[in-house]
Amino acid sequence: MKREFKELFNAFGKQRAPFFFVMDYAQKQGYAKALRGLDEDILYALDTPTLPPEGFTCKAFSWHKEPPCKEEYLEKFNAVIDEIKAGNTYMLNLTAPTKITLSCDLKSLFYATKARFKLYFKDQFVAFSPERFVRIENNTIHTFPMKGTMDASIPNAKALLLADEKEKAEHVMVVDLLRNDLSRVAKNVRVEQFRYVEQIHTAEGDLLQVSSHIQGELEENWHAHIGDIFFQLLPAGSISGTPKRSSVEIIERIEGYERGFYTGIFGVYDGEKLDSAVLIRFIEKCEEGYVFKSGGGITLLSDGKKEYDELCDKVYLPVF
Template sequence: MTPLICFYEKDLFIFSLDYEVHHCPAQMRVADFLNTIEKEFFNAMKVIQCNFEFDSMSAQKALYNGSKASVFVIQNYALKTLAEITAGDVKNISHQFKPLVSREQFTEQVKIIKGQIAEGRIYQVNLTAPLAAACNESGLDIFNYYQAKFNSEYKAFLPYENYSLISLSPELFLQRVKNQLITRPIKGSSSAEKDFSTSLYKNEKEEAELSMIVDLLRNDLNNLDENQASVVTKHREKMQLGYIQHTYSEIQVSNDQPLASILQKTMPGGSISGCPKIESLKVINELEPYRRQAYTGTLGWWQKNDFTLNLTIRTFIKSHDLLVYHAGCGIVYDSDPESEWDEFLLKTGSLHVTK
């Protein structure tokens, strides 16, 4: 059996060769599926994955054939470090990625979004696009190689029957420990070579981006329970990730609701959709030609009432002989189309990209 690998805490990862995969039926709501799983496997360690689209229907093109949500129910597992997991098993591989939208298409989409903002329809939209490369390696080989290239906390490898998901995300979507719910949105990006203060912290555009998303996520968390108010515990902190640096914030709220109810009210994450969320999702559906699927959805571990879920960015899908990766950026009123294309490429990191 191919191993399942998922972040757990600090430098430890869940490693399992003994699990079964449950898929959400197409006609079933994701929340109902998760409630069924929770009722049947409450005590078991589980790894959950939900798509960006969640329950929404989309006419966009799918890049691979997968379910809208799945849960790995784990019978036995060990907690290991990545050094233990990948010891002596890293192959030197290389892929040549090509964006599936052109520079001209992407910058035109940015201009359209700026026009929609000027008309008052939206304030901000997260615009993304996929890249693809020919690939003969296994999904596990890809994880072992690229996990060393991406400095991120929330790494996972999920093996499915027809494809593999390799997530190297730095962003926490939701975490609950002892009824305290936490989210840490990331917004604002610049090359690690640039001065943090001038390129990010004193940048009004980047400040506006993150502040809007913080307001959106506070609203999402407040809507979970009218008797509990969310609190911003960190704002515009620095996150250094090797080749790239970001600003992030942290929001907390007390909550003891079932995971299914929480995801029903918070998916997809605010930092990868836009503001206001419902209208920005419509814009994404109108402009992006490909479904995001697992990308910008969520995945992570879930046991009893506790869970830690990433926002599934910096993520690969290995399907047959194709390797797919996505990148994106937040578009606001004063976004420069060419600069946003440059940020899109920056977020591909150490990947070899044909521009």
């Protein structure tokens, strides 16, 4: 599957043919198709506003969440800490599904929510992500790892977030990981902006999140190697861990569920430039109803109860 999609991405790029793509976390499932023939049951937005089509009415909706079992989460958290102490990982993104009840369909939710990057995919899932994966333009590749979250209503929240040693350590690790990842496909890789804070509006209050900007230079023929570039960078460092290979193996053993398309990526190549996002803030339809998948980075400085609270805080709907 991975080789098939790598070759397909490269073929689109060689032809300078605009295409849409989505890839799951484990690179076992994916979809890539020319924009001119894109399926009608796929809706997306990449840093652009979205409005419902004429005649489409967004139904008023309500929702309810049932947080995952705290004791089960803490068992997994402690298992990750043991792996860190053993030197098998230094930072690992631990995630869990939260059962939710929705009074509307996923398409209505796509139009009713606000986010920089949104995807509605075949009535299977919807994502409203704040995190770009990579952008390629003018032979330059950019990535924007996001690590560090805090409730914006806390007094002096921005200063506290930037001063938090655990959050800083976690962010430094993921920036170093992404800088090394970009160095595999680009030259003159550098951190353009380190630890800047953005505010996100949600139905339950505002959140602050910390990002950095890293960029590097690509060869002029990068269009013909889009697949080679992407599959050297996947899975995204911010949602796996460092070292990446051992962290991914630990995630598979400890998390106890399938991430599927959650923490995968989606994006669009328009023949000249490419933009993409990480599939987080993610709601998936399942047999029992809906689940919202969320998580956070774990380091040796992490506190299990705080990490559980952060995982729950990330289960939100962004509002206008």
